[in-house]
Amino acid sequence: MPRGANLPAIAAFNETVVLDAVRRSTDGLSRVELAAGTGLSAQTVTNVTRRLLRQGLIREAGKQSEGSPGKPRTILRLDPAGAYAVGVHLDPTVIACVLLDLEGGIVAHVHRPSPPDGDAVTTLAATLDAIHEVLATPGVDAERVIGVGVAAPGPIDADTGVVVRPPLIPGWNDFHLRDELAAATGLPALVAKDVTCAAVAERWHDPAGASRDYAFVYYGTGVGVGFVLGGEVYTGSTDNAGDVGHVLVDPGGALCTCGRRGCYGESVRPYRLVMQGLWSGVVTAPEGVVVPDGEDVHLDVETVDALFTRLTAAADAGDERARAIVDRSIRNSAFYISNLSALLDLDRVVYGGPSWARVERRYLDLLPRRMAEIDMEILTHPVRIESSAVGEDVAAVGAAALVLDGTFSPRVGLR
Numbered sequence: 114m115p116r117g118a119n120l121p122a123i124a125a126f127n128e129t130v131v132l133d134a135v136r137r138s139t140d141g142l143s144r145v146e147l148a149a150g151t152g153l154s155a156q157t158v159t160n161v162t163r164r165l166l167r168q169g170l171i172r173e174a175g176k177q178s179e180g181s182p183g184k185p186r187t188i189l190r191l192d193p194a195g196a197y198a199v200g201v202h203l204d205p206t207v208i209a210c211v212l213l214d215l216e217g218g219i220v221a222h223v224h225r226p227s228p229p230d231g232d233a234v235t236t237l238a239a240t241l242d243a244i245h246e247v248l249a250t251p252g253v254d255a256e257r258v259i260g261v262g263v264a265a266p267g268p269i270d271a272d273t274g275v276v277v278r279p280p281l282i283p284g285w286n287d288f289h290l291r292d293e294l295a296a297a298t299g300l301p302a303l304v305a306k307d308v309t310c311a312a313v314a315e316r317w318h319d320p321a322g323a324s325r326d327y328a329f330v331y332y333g334t335g336v337g338v339g340f341v342l343g344g345e346v347y348t349g350s351t352d353n354a355g356d357v358g359h360v361l362v363d364p365g366g367a368l369c370t371c372g373r374r375g376c377y378g379e380s381v382r383p384y385r386l387v388m389q390g391l392w393s394g395v396v397t398a399p400e401g402v403v404v405p406d407g408e409d410v411h412l413d414v415e416t417v418d419a420l421f422t423r424l425t426a427a428a429d430a431g432d433e434r435a436r437a438i439v440d441r442s443i444r445n446s447a448f449y450i451s452n453l454s455a456l457l458d459l460d461r462v463v464y465g466g467p468s469w470a471r472v473e474r475r476y477l478d479l480l481p482r483r484m485a486e487i488d489m490e491i492l493t494h495p496v497r498i499e500s501s502a503v504g505e506d507v508a509a510v511g512a513a514a515l516v517l518d519g520t521f522s523p524r525v526g527l528r
């Protein structure tokens with residue numbers, strides 16, 4: 114755990130150190146354990162915990178007597194109702210909104226369909242509606258809501274909170290998301306890339322840090338990767354790490370927006386699989402939409418989502434043509450995930466995101482086998498493929514966790 118300092122001028126710093134230590138412990142900590150773990154003096158720990166108790170951020174949770182001589186020690190834990198944060202995930206298909214308590218528990222969550230045309234003003238209105246609904250959760254003290262975190266498709270400008278030209282949502286070009294939300298809610302707001310948020314959520318779910326190095330593959334309208342390296346979420350030099358779309362995995366495969374064929378992002382995204390399903394007749398186009406063989410047609414996000422659900426269900430049910438389409442995308446993923454795991458020496462890759470549940474069964478079954486077939490050349494160790502422990506709201510949860518991180522992080526506390 115981070116070490117504290119015994120100087121009165123940095124009391125706020127020590128509060129974050131103590132809070133973070135309490136959060137990372139699974140069963141709470143006594144004041145003696147806190148002093149030993151943080152390097153703070155017993156007197157400083159007593160003062161800091163008194164302030165945190167008064168602020169309602171921690172609570173006394175019973176006595177610890179077993180195995181320790183002397184009088185029983187009081188165990189300190191976070192008070193979940195001590196602070197709340199709102200997390201929003203803006204995806205081209207769905208707006209997910211959660212309210213997290215101080216322990217990271219999901220107190221409320223709502224979903225709203227994203228406006229089909231991706232219009233920024235309509236999206237903002239739907240987002241505010243979702244935020245107001247979670248804030249109205251009974252029993253939640255509005256005074257204790259400390260901010261709004263937004264997970265958005267990249268690229269983003271984290272300093273200004275602006276979404277910069279997201280490739281799949283043209284309506285959000287240079288959308289001043291953070292300032293609009295802060296003005297409308299009266300709460301501090303931050304914007305982060307969706308894949309980064311997903312990695313943060315997964316990291317929060319495992320606060321003791323059992324897993325120090327892994328990739329989070331975010332499977333939604335597009336695909337991106339978030340990284341936890343050395344126990345820390347890696348965001349890159351401009352907070353835009355994780356764009357993996359144009360790595361070549363399938364020479365001669367589908368034509369990508371970049372003008373080349375067989376890019377990873379293009380070959381696995383739901384839209385691409387849906388087009389292949391339409392061409393082969395596994396799924397049928399909605400009325401009035403003509404799909405010439407081998408030609409891409411425009412489909413709105415809801416139609417892609419509905420057809421993707423049908424295609425993947427057909428694959429799960431044993432339809433050979435549907436399986437061939439899904440399995441080819443898994444084979445393409447195997448090339449990329451093997452190389453990524455070798456590059457960063459990862460032994461674990463976590464999958465999640467809004468479209469993940471539809472392909473989860475076949476991925477978990479097939480991807481390790483496809484990777485094993487090519488691993489002999491690339492990898493020296495097996496890589497575990499897992500589903501997110503956080504669930505479908507993973508990016509929204511991570512966005513709220515980033516807000517709460519400000520309460521726990523000594524670096525943020527110093528500002």
Ligand SMILES: [Zn+2]
Nearest residue numbers: 359369371376
């Ligand atoms: Zn490309």
